[in-house]
Amino acid sequence: MKKMFVAIAAVSLSACSTYMPQRYNINADTNVALKEMDAGNINVGSFQGPKNFDNSCRAAGPIAPPDNMSFEAYIQKALADELKVAGKFDEKAPKVTLTGTVEQLGFSSARGLTGGSWDIGLKVNSSNGKSVSVSEHYEFNSGFIADTACKQTAEAYLPAVQNLIGKLVKAPEFKSMVTP
Numbered sequence: 667m668k669k670m671f672v673a674i675a676a677v678s679l680s681a682c683s684t685y686m687p688q689r690y691n692i693n694a695d696t697n698v699a700l701k702e703m704d705a706g707n708i709n710v711g712s713f714q715g716p717k718n719f720d721n722s723c724r725a726a727g728p729i730a731p732p733d734n735m736s737f738e739a740y741i742q743k744a745l746a747d748e749l750k751v752a753g754k755f756d757e758k759a760p761k762v763t764l765t766g767t768v769e770q771l772g773f774s775s776a777r778g779l780t781g782g783s784w785d786i787g788l789k790v791n792s793s794n795g796k797s798v799s800v801s802e803h804y805e806f807n808s809g810f811i812a813d814t815a816c817k818q819t820a821e822a823y824l825p826a827v828q829n830l831i832g833k834l835v836k837a838p839e840f841k842s843m844v845t846p
Contacts, residue, residue: 682727683813685820689732690744692751693828699835700752705844708749709760713742716771723775723816729823737823738768741788744827748835754844761846763793770801773823775808775815782808782819784826790834792843800837802830 715738721728731740745764749755770787777783787801804826808815834840 682725683816684727685723685729685816686732687729687740687820687823690740690747690824690827692748693832696748696828696832696835697752699832700748700754703754703841703844705761705841706754707756707759707761708754708844709757709763710742710746710749710755711763711765713738713766713768716768719771723773723819724812726812726816729773729816729820731823737771738766740823741768741786741827741830742766744831745790745834748831760793762844764790764843765793766790769799773819775812775819777805777808780808780810780815782806782815782822784819784822786826786830788830788834790843794843794846796839796843798834798837798839798843800830800833802826802833804829 715736719737721730723729731737735743746755767789768786769789770785773782773784775782783806784802784804787799789797789799791797804822806818806822808818
């Protein structure tokens with residue numbers, strides 16, 4: 667009986683972990699691009715999630731953004747944070763509001779055995795009627811062992827989102843989206 671209890675305790679303690687990306691950090695290039703724009707007073711509204719997304723990683727546990735956020739809320743907050751730091755955000759009296767839909771979200775922690783990738787597709791709509799779609803395919807080294815690979819996969823979400831937001835801001839259509 668004691669051996670059974672020890673076995674159950676060992677299995678319970680080795681149960682799934684949740685792998686978490688870091689909180690979003692501003693990207694210097696994106697910040698410079700935003701500061702160079704004449705537009706301002708931009709708000710960021712809600713972002714919708716993808717229709718299908720499996721956040722489980724190699725049966726080791728799920729990947730989940732920090733602060734109980736959804737993946738789409740992480741991207742929404744990333745865009746808002748970039749606009750705030752660049753001095754372009756205005757929640758109270760916006761000239762335009764941007765909303766979005768994460769149309770594609772997926773990852774692999776076993777691309778080529780020890781590589782990984784994130785694929786994110788985003789459509790952003792402006793309250794002025796304009797829209798733009800951007801996507802990011804971000805590759806990284808994940809590792810062979812599940813725990814390491816899932817940790818690396820979670821950590822790779824931050825630079826993947828930074829690249830995605832950078833592509834959005836630098837897209838030729840973006841300037842017309844943030845101009846009333």
